[in-house]
Amino acid sequence: QITLKESGPTLVKPTQTLTLTCTFSGFSLSASGVGVGWIRQPPGKALEWLALIYWDDDKRYSPSLKSRLTITKDTSKNQVVLTMTNMDPVDTATYYCAQKTSGSYYGWGQGTLVTVSS
């Protein structure tokens, strides 16, 4: 059974850096073709794709946010970490991580709501 869970601060101040961790089980990020991605959703708005890291450390970023995002993995801990710099109130959203395998975003975490406010 594949499970993913996001963790991190629920409240960050403007200009701070957000660090989110996705801890997963039921699959290995060492397996060929597997990736873990991050997606966010502002309250009442659409999903927005952010970043993805593959088993071979290939990394992909949303062009519009690339300068602010860093995605890394710790295969031994079954974790993927997303950092986003210079947080702004417009970055308030529920942040999801999801497993990508065989062409599909197969499993999703429950999401974690991050509020940006002073």
Place this chain on the structure above:
Amino acid sequence: QAVVTQEPSLTVSPGGTVTLTCGSSTGAVTSGHYPSWFQQKPGQAPRTLIYATSNKHSWTPARFSGSLLGGKAALTLSGAQPEDEAEYYCLVSYSVAWVFGGGTKLTVL
């Protein structure tokens, strides 16, 4: 960055058929864009219904199908049920990144 467009809202009668579409600002959506479809109900995480144009997961109800239609990706619901009322998002791959559409709110009424 490419823009992916979906109908903002659609309504279907119970038992009826409806097609949601997903277009790209860069031109026709093809199988090479590996379009996926997600269903999201209020307060829940999205779940994947369709991937790589037309592939289903084990949990995807048979009444949902994916295809390419007139230069767009399409999600067809045949025999709508009340529980299909939800927001539906498409996701398109542009090789270096993925882009979600703005979502379609589907009402079953």
